[in-house]
Amino acid sequence: MKKPETRSAASLPSPGKRQPVYVTRSITPDLKEYNTYLERILASGYLTNNGACVNELEAKLSSVLNLPHLALCANGTLALQLALRVSGLSGKKIITTPFSYVATVSALLAEGCEPVFADIDEDALCLDPAAVENILDDQTGGILPVHIYGNVCDVDKLGGLAETAGLPLIYDASQCFGSEFRGRSVLAYGDCATCSFHATKVFHTAEGGCVACRSKTDLAALKLARACGHSGDTHIMPGLNAKMSELHAAMGLCLLERAADNIAGRRAASLMYDALLPAHTLRRPLLREGLTYNHAYYPVLFETEKILLRAVASLNAENVFPRRYFYPALNTLPYLPRHQPCPVAESAAKRALCLPLYAELPEADVERICAIVRRSL
């Protein structure tokens, strides 16, 4: 989910025109509380490099999510790069999904990996284990599925495949803060899982992310890799500058307790969409049984791209700005060396649209959006 656009004065709504409704709205901290943290940070003079706020947020997230080995970092893209690097996957062929935000692939490319695309399943829109099995070979270095929209992949089958083949399994769980599967955070699955704390997520640090791994050794490697790969004057590995600053961690400390209310508000708006939109002509991705959903998005699948474009034009005309998450399918990115066909993902990417969703979205706006969408079908 990408970054809210900055608007110039020229594009601000004219008086009398309805306020624009964007795909989401970031939760923001209480200014007094944030200032208390800022005063403390500025007085200490310690702005980054594994400071007190980062340590405090890391401990709180570990406890809230019940993930004992968790490292914060600068954003969700670098979280993926750290996970790939520490798992020894840089430069290798990695099986991944074509239906995701572009950072899944850009992180692979930045690590010198070759993305090998397997198609998604029609229902949940996550990587299809049967398609992965079909293309697995002795050149495969690892598997990178994405829990798309905060839903959960078929972790049993994907985990079984990775284990049998002896391959690392890294989940891109960027959209999953607050989603639980069988009573555990979705980030608890796989050899490691990454998350994004971008401003648009249900919990955020403005920019930020984390990697959850399964051992103290991997955690130490992640913390070393995020700090340029050195400890004092001892240089141990080629690292990244992927540290989270104190200012970002302070934002997270202010917002962590607000996440549950944010999810509850999004859930209420989602239920209203469910009730007001037809299910037969506007499909919703199927949530896997056993999932407690974080309501990170409200995606709908139109029957054709033409109908989607008609709906988007009608919504835009009424100052409503949904987003085409996730378009285009990543196997069709123009800068990739070859096209690996994935018909299910290519079709879904053309037909998927995320409608505006945030806790304070007024009911009247949901009704208005649904009426416009219904008229477009």
Ligand SMILES: Cc1ncc(COP(=O)(O)O)c(C=O)c1O
């Ligand atoms: C699936 C997925 N992967 C990776 C990212 C990258 O995260 P960030 O924007 O924090 O770098 C995102 C962020 O939106 C995402 O949705």
